[in-house]
Amino acid sequence: MLKKMIVWLCTALFVFAADATVEVVKKIDVLPKVAVQDASAKTIDSELRRSFYKLIANDLRVSSHFNVLDEYLQSSYEGGPLENFLADKKVDMIVRFNIVQDTANLAVNVKLINARTGSTTFEKAYNLSDKKRYPFLAHRVVIDVNDQTGSPSIAWMEQSVIFAKYTDAKKSEIVISDYTLNYQKVMVSGGLNVFPKWANKEQSAFFYTSYSGAEPMVYKFDLRSGSRSSIISSPGMIVCSDVSQDGNKLLLTMAPKDQPDIYLYDLRTKKIQKITEYSGIDVNGNFIDNDTRIAFVSDRLGNPDIFAQGLNDKSFEKLVYHGKNKNSISTYDNYIVYSSREADSEFGRNTFNLYLISTKTDYLRQLTATGENLYPRFAKDPDTIMFIKQFGNQSALGIIRLSANKTYQFALKTGKLQSLDW
Amino acid sequence: MGKLALTSLAVAVLVLTGCSQKSPEVDMTKSSGDTKGAAVNDGMSALQKLIASLEANSKKIYFDFDKYNIRKDQQANIDANAALFNSAEAKSFSIKVEGNCDEFGTDEYNYALGLKRAKSVKDGLVAKGMVADRITVVSYGESNPACSEHNKDCWAQNRRAEFKVLP
Numbered sequence: 001m002l003k004k005m006i007v008w009l010c011t012a013l014f015v016f017a018a019d020a021t022v023e024v025v026k027k028i029d030v031l032p033k034v035a036v037q038d039a040s041a042k043t044i045d046s047e048l049r050r051s052f053y054k055l056i057a058n059d060l061r062v063s064s065h066f067n068v069l070d071e072y073l074q075s076s077y078e079g080g081p082l083e084n085f086l087a088d089k090k091v092d093m094i095v096r097f098n099i100v101q102d103t104a105n106l107a108v109n110v111k112l113i114n115a116r117t118g119s120t121t122f123e124k125a126y127n128l129s130d131k132k133r134y135p136f137l138a139h140r141v142v143i144d145v146n147d148q149t150g151s152p153s154i155a156w157m158e159q160s161v162i163f164a165k166y167t168d169a170k171k172s173e174i175v176i177s178d179y180t181l182n183y184q185k186v187m188v189s190g191g192l193n194v195f196p197k198w199a200n201k202e203q204s205a206f207f208y209t210s211y212s213g214a215e216p217m218v219y220k221f222d223l224r225s226g227s228r229s230s231i232i233s234s235p236g237m238i239v240c241s242d243v244s245q246d247g248n249k250l251l252l253t254m255a256p257k258d259q260p261d262i263y264l265y266d267l268r269t270k271k272i273q274k275i276t277e278y279s280g281i282d283v284n285g286n287f288i289d290n291d292t293r294i295a296f297v298s299d300r301l302g303n304p305d306i307f308a309q310g311l312n313d314k315s316f317e318k319l320v321y322h323g324k325n326k327n328s329i330s331t332y333d334n335y336i337v338y339s340s341r342e343a344d345s346e347f348g349r350n351t352f353n354l355y356l357i358s359t360k361t362d363y364l365r366q367l368t369a370t371g372e373n374l375y376p377r378f379a380k381d382p383d384t385i386m387f388i389k390q391f392g393n394q395s396a397l398g399i400i401r402l403s404a405n406k407t408y409q410f411a412l413k414t415g416k417l418q419s420l421d422w
Numbered sequence: 423m424g425k426l427a428l429t430s431l432a433v434a435v436l437v438l439t440g441c442s443q444k445s446p447e448v449d450m451t452k453s454s455g456d457t458k459g460a461a462v463n464d465g466m467s468a469l470q471k472l473i474a475s476l477e478a479n480s481k482k483i484y485f486d487f488d489k490y491n492i493r494k495d496q497q498a499n500i501d502a503n504a505a506l507f508n509s510a511e512a513k514s515f516s517i518k519v520e521g522n523c524d525e526f527g528t529d530e531y532n533y534a535l536g537l538k539r540a541k542s543v544k545d546g547l548v549a550k551g552m553v554a555d556r557i558t559v560v561s562y563g564e565s566n567p568a569c570s571e572h573n574k575d576c577w578a579q580n581r582r583a584e585f586k587v588l589p
Contacts, residue, residue: 166565169565169566169567170562170565170566171565172565187448188448188449188450189448189449189450190448190449190450190451190452191450191451192562192565193450194563194565195530210450211560211562212450212451215560216560221448228448235558235559235560236537236540236541236559236560236561237533237534237536237537237560237561239530239533241530253530253533253534255537255559258537258540258541258544258559259541260533260534260537260538280538281531281534281535281538282534283529283530283531283533283534284529284530284531297530297531304531327529327531327532328529328530328531339529341526350526352526372526374529375529390525392572393570393572418565419529
């Protein structure tokens with residue numbers, strides 16, 4: 001048997017078919033095979049048990065660190081010789097969960113069992129006071145299990161996603177969800193509310209643009225106090241594109257003189273500084289190089305492209321020489337992920353693909369191959385990227401696991417995704 | 423009941439993230455004082471009827487794919503709108519130009535493209551004698567489609583600027 005094989009990885013969860021990343025992988029490491037067992041009592045809601053099983057199994061798959069047995073298994077929590085080894089399944093590990101309470105609160109006990117020895121290597125009790133948030137609890141379980149195996153961290157699974165979705169003409173909602181969209185809570189509704197952006201790493205507040213007043217306005221919503229405060233408005237448009245690492249400065253796209261440019265706004269002093277100067281379109285400013293420079297999108301050379309300039313320096317440089325129509329970027333240290341319009345046609349559906357580049361080297365990697373792939377955003381770690389996949393009036397949230405070269409999609413049941421952050 | 427739900431959520435978040443939060447919803451329409459669109463009905467005042475009439479008589483301006491310059495075939499509509507908004511009955515009103523885009527792209531660039539379209543129309547109106555201070559611009563990006571089907575005719579209808587008359 002060939003030790004090395006070339007594969008074109010196409011993986012999908014739930015509804016949609018795969019969207020393969022284009023990079024060719026030389027070999028697949030042998031991943032530990034893991035089974036998930038439901039040890040909950042029959043009195044526990046069967047739908048909850050099944051859903052929890054699916055979340056655990058899918059999280060393990062999305063981690064790309066495990067080969068997950070695709071079979072819903074039931075067992076006792078203590079286990080016996082058969083349940084602790086599953087010899088016929090040839091698994092290496094067993095994740096066993098026991099939902100012990102399913103009223104308003106949720107309590108789940110979890111074991112990780114070495115299926116070769118039958119011994120328990122990890123055990124923990126989890127409690128959650130709002131059952132609706134159980135997807136986050138499932139993600140926490142898998143993060144802990146993953147850590148026990150010594151695999152690279154998948155703490156990004158716990159990040160809350162915030163997104164805007166169109167519900168009708170000039171109407172949209174801002175929603176907080178988990179990365180699988182199984183948990184969703186509408187935070188802002190009524191009118192047009194777009195471009196939500198987390199205000200800090202703790203995800204305790206977010207900025208968003210509302211069209212409810214005379215001019216588009218950026219608001220800040222504090223989740224701790226439940227209070228909303230207005231930050232700044234502009235004629236034409238205003239978007240909070242990025243937040244500095246210390247949370248004190250914003251990069252805004254705004255148009256006080258009807259002209260979209262990028263501005264730096266200091267939340268403490270309320271001082272505003274114009275960064276870019278061009279009569280066309282400058283948008284989507286992102287801090288790079290330790291918040292000393294910005295990368296942004298501009299049509300200053302004819303088509304939308306990616307440029308960089310210092311915060312106090314009007315000279316600019318083109319960052320990407322591949323492709324000709326790039327319209328959305330996200331940065332992480334020296335890396336930039338962007339969407340590029342490939343099929344430039346007004347007569348058919350357009351193709352947008354995602355690419356990853358380094359600002360320090362010639363590194364370039366195509367991340368998607370088909371369809372409309374938009375609005376890429378890095379996770380806490382640069383190994384995971386979230387993006388919007390559009391299908392006409394429908395959307396899915398996409399996750400790219402770079403090191404594993406895999407893409408997963410999670411369908412939005414109603415509405416159309418406008419933008420996201422996590 | 424609502425307080426109970428909020429408290430539960432706050433505790434849940436505390437368990438999972440170690441960060442105390444509560445998350446009440448915001449309905450922007452309740453605090454914004456937004457005005458409703460002017461629809462023709464018997465209860466309308468003379469002013470409202472005039473505004474509705476002016477808006478109905480204004481001509482939408484259409485744009486090419488991914489462009490914000492005024493097409494030659496749209497210049498006559500710019501001229502007609504300038505004449506309409508400079509007429510005696512309209513001269514006391516402000517005009518808001520709303521820029522819109524087709525469905526391709528959900529990012530800031532699309533909103534900026536809509537803004538540039540509105541700005542091009544404003545510049546065209548000013549070139550035809552309108553006072554710049556009477557005109558405001560706003561972009562709705564792809565959020566306000568005139569047509570929701572997925573074909574080239576529909577997309578072309580959505581790449582447009584249209585007008586609101588403000589007292």
